[in-house]
Amino acid sequence: MNAKLVDRIATVVFYLITFLIVGILIGLIGFILYRGVQVIDWEFITEAPGSLLTGGGGVGPQLFNSFYLLVLTMLITIPLGLGGGIYMAEYAKPGRITQMIRTSIEVLSSLPSIVVGLFGLLVFVQYTGWGFSLIAGALALTVFNLPLMVRIVEQALTAVPREQKEAALALGITHWQTILRVLLPAALPGIVTGTILAAGRVFGEAAALMFTAGMTSPMIDFTDWNPASPTSPLNPFRPASTLAVHIWKVNAESIVADAKEVASGASALLVIAVLIFNLFARWLGRFIHARLTSSSKA
Amino acid sequence: MADKIVVHDFNLYYGENQALKDIELNIEEKKVTALIGPSGCGKSTFLRSINRMNDLIPGVRTTGSIKIDGKNVYSEEQDLVLLRKHVGMVFQQPNPFPLSIYDNIAYGPRIHGIKDRKKLDEIVERTLTQANLWDEVKDRLHSSALGLSGGQQQRLVIARVLAVQPDVILMDEPASALDPISTERLEELIIQLKEEYTIVIVTHNMQQAARVSDMTAFFLNGEIIEYSETNRLFTNPSDSRTEDYISGRFG
Incomplete structure (x- = not known):
């Protein structure tokens, strides 16, 4: 076979694979949305679930919990992840200890989620005495997200051109200021x-x-925003089921009358929420990047 | 003329490899000193030893001394940040920060504590004028520095160095990424700058060394083979290896 023909075949194969992947994705999202959108209405988004036997109601608290848990997790993950990533990229010296840290991070990121869940049950739920709570959930999720975050921050920092770093250091700028004012903005x-992947x-x-x-989810009162109050949605020490957990639960407990509808609607809502979050996060990233790198206003 | 930089018995090792051997060099104040030699001869390594940029590379070890104004930069008490404020550096690739032209210049002064807007404006205008760039950019100070041509970027970087008020400027092949016209403008700038600054320049281009420098040191395999006035080194070298190199027989 001549090289030109092989080249053409390879091109066609890669196109086909791409179309296949995109096709599966469109099919999957289309199916979820098609099934779900019929269920979603204002009541579904805002109301609490109805009783187990009668069904009805919505997933309002679960939707809120998903976002609130995200915020709590990111509040813990981002500072720790930045710190770890900066250490690995800028301070860790090549050697056996660094290698050991790297291996530990990799092991941590490949732990099965059920194992992390049981670990969380033992440590964050029982040992601390907090019981099932948002904070315990956020800490368990941090266990997953931290390795990912550290790795990504490290890679983003090391991808900044060396010339930029040298330029800053050669101006008599300290290492820390170089990290803060040159490397982090460029790596943003x-x-x-x-962060989006972790989220x-x-x-x-x-x-x-x-x-x-x-x-x-206990009864929560969306008019009570005092984080210390037990019925407040902001209280981090209350139990909370998220959308994903709720989907699993209504399917597992087969007595729920409208389990199918709730699952379809919640799935679609979850997909839409993730999509909106991704678009928003990208926009925010671009906005901050533009603010940091273009001119400051006179 | 006074000696600004005095190098005595300076050796540098990358791990087991000796990159610089027994360097002895007196660099005069407010002169341009050129370092020439084939690739890998140690001239850039030596340049980066003067402001201790080699400290960033793991496994580098040095012996001997480099004294600037009589103070050894390799002594224990040497504050690296202070050293690099006094000894500015211009790199081979123009490396402006991804910021506006104004913010690139104001960067160093701001971090070193100047907040006053008027003062910063004054520094930006003065240094850009010194770097022969003011007229070209004065109407777009707040647009991105990455939109400038390579030659303009390199002059911007020089202005950025001038803004932290160094008295020595190290240049590591500053023209190697520039076209001939930009190179000519850069060389004019270097000759202007020696009125006020001590300049050490590494270059591959021997014509460039001959045009801009007062003194020239010829490096080979980590040693200085010959160091003398530029004119004499190029017209009447005393070492046969220098002659071979400048007449293009190797390197």
């Missing part, structure tokens, strides 16, 4: 992408949350 787009796992995770944040 990569860090944002990483996606928060939205989608169920196994680790069943044992930590719990599978139920």
